[in-house]
Amino acid sequence: MELHVRSEVRGVWTVLAVSGELDADTVPVLSERLEQDTGRKVVVDLSGVPFMDTTGLSLMLDWHRRLDGAGGQFRMACLQPSVHKLFRLTELTEVMHIHDSVESATTGTP
Template structure:
């Protein structure tokens, strides 16, 4: 399955909408896209991601550390149940900013 990524600006936030499976084959696509994403307030909309493996998890954690560590903000929104379960099992729901919707993430 191909990974599709697009940006949308909502106020002070850049929303990165992702569609497709996020795994070792597709993580480089999202990684390159995030590198080119302007601003330091980013929400990754994962509503279109039915599957994520640990390489996707690692990318999300890296960007969380990168932006939050330099005064920016990194949030994730609209995780599907299987993806949210991965974050719960690794206890990253306690560390990362996960929101039910893009609207709540950008509020």
């Protein structure tokens, strides 16, 4: 399955809307877009991602650490139940910024 990434700017935030499965075969697509299209404040909209494996999880954690360590912000929004379960099982829901909507991610509300 192909991975598609669309980006838009909402104020100071770069929002990347991802669709398709995020796995070892497709992670390079999102990784390249994160390198090219992002500023210091990023929201990844995962509403179109029905499946994510540990390589996708690692990419999200890496960008969280990278931006937060540099004074930026990395947030995820609209996780599908199976993807949210991966973050819960690895206990990363307590570490990463996960929002129910892109709107809440870009405004900082829970």
